[in-house]
Amino acid sequence: MTTATLTTKTSDSIASAPGLINTIRSEWIRIWRPSFRYGGFGVLAGFSVLISYFIYSSLADPSAAAGPAGPGGAATTAADLEQAGGMIHALGTISTLAGIVVLSLWAIAAASDYDSGLIRVLVQAQPSRLRLLGGKIIALSFFTVLLSAATVFITSAVARPLARAYEIDTEPWKTDAAAEMASGFFNFLIPVLVWGLIGLMIAVLTRSSGTAIGVGIGWLLVVENLIGITAPDITHLLPGGTLSALAAGGTTDLSWTSALGLTLLYGAVAACVSLLAFRNRDIVS
Amino acid sequence: MSAITAQGLTRRFGELTAVDDLTFEVPSGGVVGFVGPNGSGKSTTIRVLLGLIEASDGVGTVLGEPITHPERFAHRVGALIEAPTFIGSLSAWDNLRSMAALRGISEQRIHEVLEIVGLAGREKDKASTFSLGMKQRLGIAAALLPDPELLVLDEPTNGLDPAGIVEIRTLLKSLADGRRTVVVSSHLMSEIQAMADDLVVIRFGKLLYSGSLTGLMEDAVEQVIAVPEFGTDLPQLIGAIESRGWAYTSHGDLLQIQAPASSSADVGRAATEAGVTLRQLTPQQDNLEDIFLRLTGGTDAELAASRGEQRTTGATS
Numbered sequence: 001m002t003t004a005t006l007t008t009k010t011s012d013s014i015a016s017a018p019g020l021i022n023t024i025r026s027e028w029i030r031i032w033r034p035s036f037r038y039g040g041f042g043v044l045a046g047f048s049v050l051i052s053y054f055i056y057s058s059l060a061d062p063s064a065a066a067g068p069a070g071p072g073g074a075a076t077t078a079a080d081l082e083q084a085g086g087m088i089h090a091l092g093t094i095s096t097l098a099g100i101v102v103l104s105l106w107a108i109a110a111a112s113d114y115d116s117g118l119i120r121v122l123v124q125a126q127p128s129r130l131r132l133l134g135g136k137i138i139a140l141s142f143f144t145v146l147l148s149a150a151t152v153f154i155t156s157a158v159a160r161p162l163a164r165a166y167e168i169d170t171e172p173w174k175t176d177a178a179a180e181m182a183s184g185f186f187n188f189l190i191p192v193l194v195w196g197l198i199g200l201m202i203a204v205l206t207r208s209s210g211t212a213i214g215v216g217i218g219w220l221l222v223v224e225n226l227i228g229i230t231a232p233d234i235t236h237l238l239p240g241g242t243l244s245a246l247a248a249g250g251t252t253d254l255s256w257t258s259a260l261g262l263t264l265l266y267g268a269v270a271a272c273v274s275l276l277a278f279r280n281r282d283i284v285s
Numbered sequence: 286m287s288a289i290t291a292q293g294l295t296r297r298f299g300e301l302t303a304v305d306d307l308t309f310e311v312p313s314g315g316v317v318g319f320v321g322p323n324g325s326g327k328s329t330t331i332r333v334l335l336g337l338i339e340a341s342d343g344v345g346t347v348l349g350e351p352i353t354h355p356e357r358f359a360h361r362v363g364a365l366i367e368a369p370t371f372i373g374s375l376s377a378w379d380n381l382r383s384m385a386a387l388r389g390i391s392e393q394r395i396h397e398v399l400e401i402v403g404l405a406g407r408e409k410d411k412a413s414t415f416s417l418g419m420k421q422r423l424g425i426a427a428a429l430l431p432d433p434e435l436l437v438l439d440e441p442t443n444g445l446d447p448a449g450i451v452e453i454r455t456l457l458k459s460l461a462d463g464r465r466t467v468v469v470s471s472h473l474m475s476e477i478q479a480m481a482d483d484l485v486v487i488r489f490g491k492l493l494y495s496g497s498l499t500g501l502m503e504d505a506v507e508q509v510i511a512v513p514e515f516g517t518d519l520p521q522l523i524g525a526i527e528s529r530g531w532a533y534t535s536h537g538d539l540l541q542i543q544a545p546a547s548s549s550a551d552v553g554r555a556a557t558e559a560g561v562t563l564r565q566l567t568p569q570q571d572n573l574e575d576i577f578l579r580l581t582g583g584t585d586a587e588l589a590a591s592r593g594e595q596r597t598t599g600a601t602s
Contacts (some may be wrong), residue, residue, distance in 0.1 A: 020385055020391075022387055022389045025382070025386040025387075026383045026386040026387035027383075029375075029379055029382055029383040029386060030383050032371055033372055033374050033375050033379075034374055064311055075449060116370045116371075117366075117367060117368060117370040118370075118371070118372070119368040120332075120337060120364075120367070120370070121364070121365075121366065121370060121384065121427065122387065123336070123337055124335050124337065124355075124359065124362070124366065125335070125384060125387050125388050125431075126359070126362045126387055126388075127336050127355035127356040127358060127359045130531065149442060168434070242364040281340065282332075282337065282338035283332065283337040283338060284332075284337075284338060
């Protein structure tokens with residue numbers, strides 16, 4: 001029997017412009033469904049408003065302002081807000097929750113293809129699996145860019161009335177506003193995209209959206225905290241700590257540059273593992 | 286050119302051999318039934334042929350291209366593998382638009398396939414509101430998008446009511462024009478018998494038959510069932526049957542006469558001439574299921590039991 005001919009894997013590459021664009025267009029139609037659209041934008045808009053409100057309202061209570069660091073890695077003081085870029089200061093805190101939302105959305109987008117069996121039809125129609133998953137990653141990334149832009153916009157929009165209400169001086173916000181917005185957007189987007197890639201990787205490996213979301217959130221909320229107790233020196237290097245540090249613009253434990261480098265490394269590993277696993281595993285769902 | 290060929294195709298999952306050294310050929314054009322009971326390896330074979338899973342051994346071609354390079358034939362093949370799958374919150378149109386975009390097909394073709402499957406006018410409805418029959422038709426519409434030379438439908442009548450089955454059967458027959466080959470897998474033998482021109486029959490992953498339906502049906506046993514009105518007339522009836530040289534077996538008052546089904550009138554005439562009134566006179570011919578059971582020598586349970594015994598014997602010897 002000709003076993004040798006079977007062990008040669010189909011030549012597969014992402015690079016074929018028409019094929020990849022078709023895949024992105026196809027994926028976009030599925031991503032832009034109401035549950036994703038309204039769910040994604042609605043939840044992030046809600047988080048933006050609520051977290052912004054909590055940050056400003058906690059400033060009114062000096063003891064709360066002096067409390068322990070939040071998910072963003074630093075407690076917020078009035079002085080933090082009365083700086084250039086203060087209008088989007090809340091993004092550092094929103095980032096972790098946004099990361100969980102995006103992880104969940106990416107995991108659902110990938111694993112629901114397995115859950116529903118749609119993956120069979122997709123792979124039959126587009127046998128290049130790298131192109132299929134590459135198109136999904138690009139489409140989801142674009143969706144995440146829109147989500148992030150909306151979050152930055154809403155956060156900055158609610159900051160002005162909150163600042164007025166809590167007597168925060170907004171004069172410094174006029175200094176380099178565009179540059180501050182751009183850098184805030186970047187520091188928010190990159191970690192959130194990597195959260196998405198991590199969600200995608202877990203979904204491709206587990207082929208179940210529920211499991212993928214559970215593992216992702218469990219890692220962030222439980223495992224990293226447990227590691228933090230037993231080995232506090234490395235907590236800031238773990239995915240949750242690193243991505244939060246980048247979103248906060250760097251921390252005392254991890255500089256912005258180091259956080260960016262490590263975040264990109266986590267993203268690259270997640271993308272490579274996803275692509276390799278998706279390319280090489282049988283479609284048995 | 287054959288639509289599909291398989292030579293020694295094998296797929297193992299650990300110790301389980303789901304597809305076992307299959308060699309067959311599917312001719313181009315017409316409806317080809319891919320038949321076997323549940324768990325016989327039909328879906329696995331289809332997945333191997335379409336490149337969803339790799340074969341452990343053997344080779345195959347689809348539309349003349351090797352199955353190891355599905356990218357060479359994917360644009361000429363449409364498939365509905367197991368249950369139709371859609372995003373329920375999207376309309377039928379958007380679901381098809383997504384599949385059309387993936388294949389680089391224009392939206393005009395969506396109108397055409399909706400027309401073909403009888404869903405024109407329902408394209409704005411959400412897929413989640415569709416009945417099972419409508420979902421099957423939508424699945425077939427998606428498979429028809431590339432105007433495929435080979436249409437592979439895995440259990441397309443699964444879960445449908447009798448009216449839905451007839452509907453799908455009629456549709457599939459109309460799709461199998463001279464240019465297009467429609468491969469329909471099913472565990473429902475009667476269903477395949479009603480629509481297929483050719484057959485591939487498998488069980489426990491092994492090939493039982495590959496060829497034309499008429500060729501297989503030539504082996505069908507024909508007989509005539511005769512039951513006299515009064516049991517006391519049975520000896521006269523048997524005498525009349527024997528005098529015409531027909532073999533028979535009796536089960537109480539019932540006679541199974543080994544004669545062509547077309548000779549039932551002769552049996553009736555023989556009974557009348559012998560002065561016997563018949564309560565029942567029924568021509569019978571094996572259907573595909575009967576032939577299938579004869580080919581395999583028993584039902585699933587019987588065969589599974591015998592396989593289990595063989596394994597046990599092998600393990601202890």
